[in-house]
Amino acid sequence: MWAISTHEFKNLFKSIKAIVIVVFLTGMSLLVASLAENFANQFGDINTEGHYTAGLSATIIFFGMLFVFILSHDTISSEAQNRTMRFLVNKTSRRSIVMGKALGITLFWLTSVLISLVIVSLVAKQFFFETFLQCSVFLFYGACTALLISSLSKKGSESLFFGIIVSILLPAISFATVFIDTVWIQWVKYLTPYYYMDLSIAYLPIVCLLSIIILTVSIKIFERRDL
């Protein structure tokens, strides 16, 4: 599992798309943090976590899912399609493969968020651990969902298509719950991480639990799949 997660982690950092996304994430975080710092200097003390990390949090909430899907939608589907997966499955269990990939993707996003937050903390002169936790759990949910879609898809193009749809639908439905009072939409909000991001960090274990359930389903689907 560790060898697979390390491979996944390193591979993500090697891709141009990943570098662009990390630069965008860090740039947005730094830009908003600098603006917050300027406001603080002009209008007095607004040294709260929310002001400094607004750029990072907003980028993650609006684009986080999309970023995760763009980078990792094909982590299983493409390997199954081009048959490199055949070497993996006869070396280790399918469970280890999916868990290794989930760990690799999550570690990549933890590192990316950490890089952004370290830069923000240089401006704010403090580290925002709560934001780090929230973003990490949110992106873990994204990684698990990407793996679910990837294990369901037969081709990389299929997982990209469904990944983009899901990454648009998930935030759209979550924001719709604010305005639409239909019962099923209200229920859906409890299944996405958006609802919990607005609550205290005490609710983050629920997002973790949802992510683990999605990961377990992905493993079960992948175990039944012919390669």
Next chain:
Amino acid sequence: MNIIEVNDLSKSFGNKNVVNGITMKVNKGEIYGFLGRNGAGKSTFINMLTGIINPSSGSFSLLGEDKIDRVKNRIGVLPDYSSFYDSMTAYNHLRFFSRIQGFNPTKEIIEHTLETVGLEKAKKKKLSQFSFGMKKKLGIAQAIINEPELLFLDEPTSGVDVESAIQIKELIDKLNKNGQTIFMTSHNLNEVEDICTKIGIMKNGEIHSEGTLRELKTTYQSSLTAQIKVGPAINKHARQEIDQFLNNEFQQFDWEDNRLIVNIQEEDDIPVLIRMLINKKIDIYSVHLIEPTLEEVFLERDVAI
């Protein structure tokens, strides 16, 4: 101990039964060759045993374990139609896949394995620059690096040049002599005949026949050929008597210059032939017994191949 034990294993894709209720065993130390035409179901069968595809029904055990995940570090697999991580070097490929298997090979082990398959000079080369034959050899290297007790080779020599095919056959033989059990598929009769100690013939998703080479040949009652080199001077009368005897006893025979070629059913027919020739005062220079190849057996009988 049965290294592989398969019970009523089947696989269907939609309505098509590709593997149809196979039951078989492979003993320790055997080189089991699974033979059949393309599309006979050989790869599907081996893919089920190695965890690449799931069976529709039936069961199997490897090395006494029915949970294949428990023995993955004790088996080696060369799957057919596989791709490689082209950005990796041969060295890194072996290291990466060994680690996945929970085996952390030293530099010496990796280099020795590459040398075993004749890729020592390509260890730093990226796989995108590898030829098909080189990738096949690397596939074998990743299968044998952890010295597995059981080795699955799906078409190990298909698509490789003659020299590489000979090297691979020699390697399989060497691995077997070191105690490894080998299960391989092939559609190449000569290959299977050269190296396998037991052969299963697959046809339409079922094992049509199974046994050692000799058993299969006996089953299909294939004849042997005795080639006898005789002295150059045979008088006409003696020749007629010999021909009459051969016609009565063996039916199928031929003369090629001073060679008498006779189809016999068993080795015991040879002394009968020699006694007859000596009685006719014919000088015998040499006697060769030629067994039919597997290809001749099955082509002649129109069995499976």
